[in-house]
Amino acid sequence: MPAVHLSAADDRQLVVRAQKEDKEAFEELIRRHSNRVFAVASGILHRREDVEDISQQVFVKAYFSLKRFDQRAAFSTWLYKITVNECWDLLRKRKVRPLVYEADLSEEQAKQIAASHQSAPDRPDVSQCLEARQQVDMLLESVDERDRTMLILKEVEGFAIEEIAEVLDLNSNTVKVRLFRARKKIVSKFGKRRP
């Protein structure tokens, strides 16, 4: 569900209304963009509690900064920019690895994962999923934080290069070059891991 699929024109109108302190308009903006903000935050943070807290923080921050938002960029891009910065701030403050391993999951989270897999019997079991996730996370660990975010935005969330450049305050060519290097590194490691 790429961001461009949501009507940008409607967003503009909602933003104008929200800038005039129309709370219903802002609530509508939250409904439209919360899933994607959650997805972007999940790509960086992984822990559900952190994702929820950061997503809330993102929208609160957006609400109080909305009057300064001049609509030169799309509202969604501006929102994802706040999301990425808030996630990085949290990681910097905590100075912890952003990755979650099986042992880090709470009992409730493990139950949730198990429940989601029971509803789809053709899917692999929880331990297989967690193992696959660990492998993916370990591969992602081989690239730096910024490149990891780029890869997730591009390959999981389907952001365009230009959109990633705007979110991360980089030049499009820089994004391409960094993606190129990150992919190369990951493919090289992935190849070595496979039998």
Next chain:
Amino acid sequence: MGNFFTEGKHGEPCSRWQAWLDAEAKDALSSQSLQEWVSVLSSEDRAHLHECDECRVALEAWLSFRQSLQAAKPAAGAPPWFAARVMAAIAAREEESRPMAAWIAVPRFAARLTWVCAAALVFAGTWLYEKPPVRHAAPTASTSEGLFDTQPPLVSEDEVLVAEHNHD
């Protein structure tokens, strides 16, 4: 499976496969297998992929990794109560930043007020202590008149002369 990026005869390994990933028109996210990729490539790219082992192996590895990456993505999005929670947080923040009533503000500023009062007392005390005493002129001679007797008004010499002249 060989090592993808060992430098061969031609120096840098072929990385044409990466350009295909960046091309948005190919709907890269939905194409998961190499077969799907081959079907959307141009005939020139298809020929290259057929000939170039490096690109084929790397692209296959990348697609496999990407599939795992997408599978590892948490499925659940924002919960249904999320918007209400955000609006409540915004309302709470607005409430906090609203100007306080004076009587609520007193306890908040009590400590500062105490310091200001203490400083004012010290300053006033020091000033009064240092102030030179005012000297009042002492009476030169004591009179027999009582304390509450009214003093006769002072009359100038001119007024006496004018009065005498009128009398005459």
